[in-house]
Amino acid sequence: MKKKSFKRTLAISIAVLLTGTLVLTGCGGGAAEKGADANQTYDPNSALSLTWLNILHTASPPTDVIQKKIEEYTNTKVTFNWVPDASKEERITTALASGQLADIVTLTLLDNSSVRSSLKSGLFWDVSPYLDDYEHLKEIPQEVRKAASIGGGLYGVPFQKDLARGGLVIRKDWLDRLGLKVPTTLDELYEVARAFTEDDPDGNGKDDTVGFGDRSDLRYSSFKTISSYFGAPNGWKVDEQGKFTPEFDTPEYMEALNYSRKLYENGYLIQDFAVTAKSDQQQQFAQGKTGIYTGMIDIANLKNLAKGIQDGMQVVPVNKISKGDGQYHIWSEGNGVGGLLAFPKSEVKTEAELKRLLQFVDDLIDEEVYMYMTGGIEGVHYEFDGNEAFKKLDQDKWQADVQPFSSSRPSEVTYSLKDADPDKDLANQLVKENAEFAVLDPSVPLDSATANEKGTELDKIITDATIMYIMGQIDENGFKQAVQNWKNAGGGQIISEYEAAYKSSNP
Incomplete structure (x- = not known):
């Protein structure tokens, strides 16, 4: 049965890094029997067996160490069907078309046409009438519910994310060696990219570095962030008369195009970005081949990847870059919504089943389960130091047991932690600061x-x-x-x- 023993007060935020791809271990809703039948009434403490079609971002599925803890706390038996992040679009759309689903389906691609069509078709339960009956779900802000809705219906529990996580990671030791300051304008950023490419920032006497690393995913590449710095809208611009203009049909988008083109022409942007995966982009940075990385929240993972390769590497997270006017902008990913935990009617046939599953999701937001899914088991995977800062005890064990569950947390904003790594803790603070100048996408709802x-x-x-x-x-x-x-x-x-x-x- 569920316990309520976790008492620690949490402060300042931590975001868990997600890298790599996963192995698909199965798909389908018949792997476990449900804990409710058509005649059962809702009991929030009833035992429950459920299946969960889920997206994870590590090289292999997790061990059962944390899963057992979650199951014990929530009084459930969970069968996870893992879908590799790299092929999630294809696999999820195929599952939707075939009806091979699960009791809970993680849907992160809310702008995908197949996903949106399935949500609108009545395939999933509309949970909006039920959220206010639960301790944590009732706290989901109305603006988040609106952003996660499609055609007026909320077809799943929104994954709550920070409003805007964008920013850069820059080699601080390279800046210092070249006598450069941390850039605050696009012109200064361009000069850093040039110097990192042409002025031998690592001091090895070789022409073997490039300013900007990058990857093929345009949304998460340097371009989307740079376009924000130029003041481009996020997806769409809407004027006072309600006229919509796509972001790519604005002068600011063209400015960003010309800026990025100039970077590329001069070799200050990695030349094979169009065919580079995220993992390769991270390795390029960790190996000292590039000096600017787009993705401020990945800072701790970059440092970990560099161990044994560049042990003296120093980095700095940067979230404020302007056109020179002191005005800051950064695009918001999903307006604070990272997707939905959706419940297909083909698998969840009664309101009693739905309510028990919603109780399970609500339990996942309890502090104790949040810590299981974020840090693992205290004393085994992590500890709090003398400053009450979160510190991992064994990175490899944490990655194997805990990290795959981090992307399954229904909320990343309900609680927060102070990170023992000062660079990571600063990045977390800057993510919170981003909310002050986040650019929302008006088309999301x-x-x-x-x-x-x-x-x-x-x-x-x-x-x-x-x-x-x-x-x-x-x-x-x-x-x-x-x-x-x-x-x-x-x-x-x-x-x-x-x-x-x-x-x-x-x-």
């Missing part, structure tokens, strides 16, 4: 039938054109033609539908 049907393929038009422009394969006219192609292929209809939806929700 809106719905467009055309976007649901064709959004993914239309996005590819712009993604390809953006990469081609940065690499010098098309000129400005070529990019503008791609934008027009996007509009002609259905983008214009998406604009109209978003405008209508916005007007309806903002009379």
